[in-house]
Amino acid sequence: MEKKGKTIGMETQSREFDVIVVGTGPGGATTARELSRKNRKVLLLEWGGKSPIRGNLVSYALQAGIPGKGLLFTSELLGMVRGIATGGGSVFYYGTAFDPPAEMFKRYGVDISREIEEIRDELPIAPLADHLVGPMSERIMESAQALGYSWRKLPKFVYQERCRPDCPRCNYGCPYGAKWSARMYVDEAVSNGAEIRNHSKVTKVLVSGGKAVGVEYVRHGVRRRVHGEKVVLSAGGVGTPAILRASGFPGVGYDYFFDPLIAVMGVVDDIRGGKEFPMSAGVHMEDEGYLMTDMTIPAMLHVTLNAWALRFDSLHTHANTLQIMIKAKDSLGGRITDSGGVRKKLAETDKKKLAKGYERAREILARAGARSIHKSRPIAAHPGGTVKIGEFLDADLKTGLDNLYVCDCSVIPEAWGLPPTFSLIALGKRLARRLTEVHR
Numbered sequence: 001m002e003k004k005g006k007t008i009g010m011e012t013q014s015r016e017f018d019v020i021v022v023g024t025g026p027g028g029a030t031t032a033r034e035l036s037r038k039n040r041k042v043l044l045l046e047w048g049g050k051s052p053i054r055g056n057l058v059s060y061a062l063q064a065g066i067p068g069k070g071l072l073f074t075s076e077l078l079g080m081v082r083g084i085a086t087g088g089g090s091v092f093y094y095g096t097a098f099d100p101p102a103e104m105f106k107r108y109g110v111d112i113s114r115e116i117e118e119i120r121d122e123l124p125i126a127p128l129a130d131h132l133v134g135p136m137s138e139r140i141m142e143s144a145q146a147l148g149y150s151w152r153k154l155p156k157f158v159y160q161e162r163c164r165p166d167c168p169r170c171n172y173g174c175p176y177g178a179k180w181s182a183r184m185y186v187d188e189a190v191s192n193g194a195e196i197r198n199h200s201k202v203t204k205v206l207v208s209g210g211k212a213v214g215v216e217y218v219r220h221g222v223r224r225r226v227h228g229e230k231v232v233l234s235a236g237g238v239g240t241p242a243i244l245r246a247s248g249f250p251g252v253g254y255d256y257f258f259d260p261l262i263a264v265m266g267v268v269d270d271i272r273g274g275k276e277f278p279m280s281a282g283v284h285m286e287d288e289g290y291l292m293t294d295m296t297i298p299a300m301l302h303v304t305l306n307a308w309a310l311r312f313d314s315l316h317t318h319a320n321t322l323q324i325m326i327k328a329k330d331s332l333g334g335r336i337t338d339s340g341g342v343r344k345k346l347a348e349t350d351k352k353k354l355a356k357g358y359e360r361a362r363e364i365l366a367r368a369g370a371r372s373i374h375k376s377r378p379i380a381a382h383p384g385g386t387v388k389i390g391e392f393l394d395a396d397l398k399t400g401l402d403n404l405y406v407c408d409c410s411v412i413p414e415a416w417g418l419p420p421t422f423s424l425i426a427l428g429k430r431l432a433r434r435l436t437e438v439h440r
């Protein structure tokens with residue numbers, strides 16, 4: 001479809017798209033992929049680049065480690081990593097496919113049961129085969145089970161035939177294509193005819209006649225405008241509220257969650273490892289409000305965590321360190337700043353959850369033969385709940401403005417504490433279905 005656009009002191013695109021999707025994490029990539037399969041003319045705008053996933057420290061640092069971009073800090077100096085790259089956080093995530101809390105979504109009028117089944121058919125979701133579970137994960141699992149925990153292998157989004165044992169790269173992005181990432185859906189959308197513009201940071205939504213009609217974005221230093229019939233914001237739990245604020249929604253970006261975590265570490269003498277799939281197994285301590293899993297990380301991240309916790313005595317122990325992650329369901333609070341900064345303090349109840357998990361992890365590690373047990377400083381994991389369904393969005397994920405939708409971690413309506421990707425893929429599929437039902 002071709003249409004004339006106005007130029008207002010900047011470059012304006014005259015082409016019009018059916019749907020403009022902002023951000024290419026699991027929420028945006030899935031929406032774009034599904035729409036492109038139904039022959040919708042889709043434009044993806046992505047702040048980050050699309051450099052190859054090399055699975056090394058340098059590519060990770062460039063896409064997830066630049067302060068103010070991939071790496072944010074809360075007011076209490078909790079680090080928060082997000083991927084600013086095609087595929088968003090899923091390039092660097094741990095691939096855990098946690099069942100969506102379908103009943104919770106249903107209470108808000110969002111039924112994703114059909115989409116959940118579809119995803120199970122389409123994506124490789126299964127616990128890792130035994131030969132892909134590393135010795136550190138195994139040792140922790142044995143110890144936890146002996147102490148009575150129902151610690152089990154977790155389902156993963158992994159093409160296991162491409163996955164390699166003794167490999168430390170998951171955390172830096174899998175170069176073998178074993179770990180499903182949203183970049184795969186972006187590639188599929190592009191092969192179906194969608195267009196992607198990388199290095200395009202969206203600043204606001206364009207509104208005319210009470211409707212969203214496009215977006216303004218900055219690419220290579222030039223401010224540009226592009227028009228589309230519908231706009232889907234999928235810039236993540238921090239990016240999306242910042243765009244909405246600049247577009248006349250002052251109330252978004254408050255009372256959110258960030259699923260804080262700590263790493264509990266202990267040194268063993270009889271394993272030399274440190275190269276394995278993180279989060280292979282664990283247990284959801286639902287009543288106590290946290291998740292416990294193994295979490296083996298690459299050597300440089302081990303050094304960083306320990307240095308940040310002032311444990312300089314542990315900088316060299318990477319190959320012998322068993323590590324358990326405690327990820328808590330934090331209470332809602334805080335605010336996203338207008339420029340996309342994160343302000344939030346851990347509540348006392350959140351600290352207690354992490355402390356309880358620490359106590360349990362200590363016991364598990366001690367039984368596994370570990371000594372010198374200590375913990376990292378807390379880290380903020382998944383920011384979300386910044387543009388909640390039921391508050392700013394209806395059950396179709398539509399904002400108060402016609403033609404403007406949101407689909408990413410922002411939309412989650414309650415405190416969370418779970419790996420969100422499976423849920424976001426389901427929401428993306430459902431949104432695309434809704435848009436194509438209405439938009440004929």
Ligand SMILES: Cc1cc2nc3c(=O)[nH]c(=O)nc-3n(C[C@H](O)[C@H](O)[C@H](O)COP(=O)(O)OP(=O)(O)OC[C@H]3O[C@@H](n4cnc5c(N)ncnc54)[C@H](O)[C@@H]3O)c2cc1C
Pocket residue numbers: 022023024025026027028045046047048081082083084085086087088089090092093094095096097098200201202203234235236237239240243279381382407408409410418419420421422424
């Ligand atoms: C180390 C780590 C491990 C994890 N492990 C798991 C796991 O095992 N399982 C799980 O389910 N989840 C995991 N997660 C979380 C998961 O990766 C995220 O929750 C998920 O990627 C969020 O998806 P999203 O669609 O909300 O947006 P994101 O993935 O955050 O993507 C948002 C996209 O929007 C882009 N963007 C931002 N602002 C703008 C803008 N203004 N203009 C244009 N583009 C913009 C970003 O560059 C990014 O590509 C992990 C995260 C991390 C960091």
